[in-house]
Amino acid sequence: MTTEEKIFNAARIVFQKKGFAGARMQEIADEAGINKAMLHYCFKNKQLLFEAVFMNAFSQLAPQINEIFNSEATVFEKIKKFTNSYISFVIVNPYLPSFVIQEMNNNPEFVLSFLNHKNRPNPTPLLAQIEKEIADGIIKPIPPKQLLLDIFSMTVFPFAAKMMIKGIIQLSETEFNEMMEERKTSIAETIINSIKK
Amino acid sequence: MTTEEKIFNAARIVFQKKGFAGARMQEIADEAGINKAMLHYCFKNKQLLFEAVFMNAFSQLAPQINEIFNSEATVFEKIKKFTNSYISFVIVNPYLPSFVIQEMNNNPEFVLSFLNHKNRPNPTPLLAQIEKEIADGIIKPIPPKQLLLDIFSMTVFPFAAKMMIKGIIQLSETEFNEMMEERKTSIAETIINSIKK
DNA sequence: ATCTTTGTTAACCAAATGGTTAAACCATAT
DNA sequence: ATATGGTTTAACCATTTGGTTAACAAAGAT
Numbered sequence: 001m002t003t004e005e006k007i008f009n010a011a012r013i014v015f016q017k018k019g020f021a022g023a024r025m026q027e028i029a030d031e032a033g034i035n036k037a038m039l040h041y042c043f044k045n046k047q048l049l050f051e052a053v054f055m056n057a058f059s060q061l062a063p064q065i066n067e068i069f070n071s072e073a074t075v076f077e078k079i080k081k082f083t084n085s086y087i088s089f090v091i092v093n094p095y096l097p098s099f100v101i102q103e104m105n106n107n108p109e110f111v112l113s114f115l116n117h118k119n120r121p122n123p124t125p126l127l128a129q130i131e132k133e134i135a136d137g138i139i140k141p142i143p144p145k146q147l148l149l150d151i152f153s154m155t156v157f158p159f160a161a162k163m164m165i166k167g168i169i170q171l172s173e174t175e176f177n178e179m180m181e182e183r184k185t186s187i188a189e190t191i192i193n194s195i196k197k
Numbered sequence: 198m199t200t201e202e203k204i205f206n207a208a209r210i211v212f213q214k215k216g217f218a219g220a221r222m223q224e225i226a227d228e229a230g231i232n233k234a235m236l237h238y239c240f241k242n243k244q245l246l247f248e249a250v251f252m253n254a255f256s257q258l259a260p261q262i263n264e265i266f267n268s269e270a271t272v273f274e275k276i277k278k279f280t281n282s283y284i285s286f287v288i289v290n291p292y293l294p295s296f297v298i299q300e301m302n303n304n305p306e307f308v309l310s311f312l313n314h315k316n317r318p319n320p321t322p323l324l325a326q327i328e329k330e331i332a333d334g335i336i337k338p339i340p341p342k343q344l345l346l347d348i349f350s351m352t353v354f355p356f357a358a359k360m361m362i363k364g365i366i367q368l369s370e371t372e373f374n375e376m377m378e379e380r381k382t383s384i385a386e387t388i389i390n391s392i393k394k
Numbered sequence: 395a396t397c398t399t400t401g402t403t404a405a406c407c408a409a410a411t412g413g414t415t416a417a418a419c420c421a422t423a424t
Numbered sequence: 425a426t427a428t429g430g431t432t433t434a435a436c437c438a439t440t441t442g443g444t445t446a447a448c449a450a451a452g453a454t
Contacts, residue, residue: 101357
């Protein structure tokens with residue numbers, strides 16, 4: 001592993017745990033097991049190191065969404081596949097959703113740089129498909145964007161608000177993970193139950 | 198407005214916008230229009246000021262949830278009432294959900310102090326009621342905690358991840374708000390559609 | 395009137411933090 | 425071997441930041 005990779009991995013861990021403002025360059029250096037000056041030698045400054053980490057995190061989430069949403073399957077199949085594979089992915093990258101959400105909220109101006117990003121999730125084809133299946137009588141009438149938002153919400157929220165959920169519903173770490181396993185199929189069931197004719 | 202109130206309101210604004218780590222005592226003082234030393238005179242230090250703000254934010258959300266969930270209505274009525282009134286509340290307090298979620302994630306140890314808090318949202322009665330209505334054949338079989346999590350997710354997530362949602366679905370501020378207005382009723386419809394027999 | 399308590403400020407301080415520098419290290423080409 | 429280029433480090437620096445202090449003002453209490 002190159003020094004740059006060591007730094008990047010360390011930065012990912014620290015930034016995702018503490019956020020941009022809470023992260024300390026020294027902590028990243030310690031985590032990487034190298035001298036703090038190397039951070040600046042490799043990544044110039046904190047902002048650029050952060051942007052590298054954030055861009056990477058975001059670009060891990062985005063193409064995965066596009067791949068499923070823009071495939072040839074039916075809406076029902078896409079919903080099943082998305083919830084299942086997204087939850088699988090997030091279970092092994094648990095800090096990602098809250099990290100991305102937090103930093104997008106804290107740096108709204110930074111969001112703009114992703115609207116033009118080539119790997120931006122693009123829901124347009126799926127929205128059109130939903131409209132078509134409604135017109136074809138396969139799906140009950142529902143505003144397509146609301147449906148999309150419902151799916152995202154049920155899938156991502158428990159990970160984004162993990163600590164709050166665990167606190168309110170009183171779940172241990174194991175129980176939380178078991179519940180998320182169950183959600184791989186239950187979310188799609190709930191949604192499809194609700195919109196199928 | 199007393200000086201303490203001025204400080205508290207300023208702190209709420211700054212903490213909710215920047216988070217604990219990103220907030221600056223000087224910025225809070227400027228926002229309040231008073232000298233920085235007054236912050237320490239009134240609230241001792243940054244941590245205690247933050248805890249006052251956080252506790253207040255949390256205790257605004259919690260009783261509202263309890264009131265609805267522990268009332269005498271049916272599950273369907275509770276879902277309708279909760280989504281409607283919660284969204285109404287959050288529309289005028291848009292920073293609250295992301296603030297609470299962010300800080301609970303960043304300070305997991307801090308979460309514990311709320312598990313014993315008297316105003317903690319307590320879902321137990323509602324969970325029991327869901328089980329009863331399932332046994333009575335009113336609601337389709339579904340793990341009650343999953344149902345509760347679905348409702349929370351659909352209601353809270355769009356506000357917690359506002360910037361990301363606006364970016365992905367390409368919504369203006371107005372369109373976002375219109376969609377949230379629509380959600381006041383559409384969430385309950387979706388859920389109830391899915392679980393009613 | 396003046397003493398005492400409470401509220402308020404400007405100036406100050408020590409520690410933390412992001413960032414720099416100059417020297418040392420090390421591989422590789424000559 | 426040694427000169428050269430990139431790599432790495434310890435020490436250092438300037439600024440920011442949370443927090444303190446001592447003086448001052450204002451308002452009751454005596």
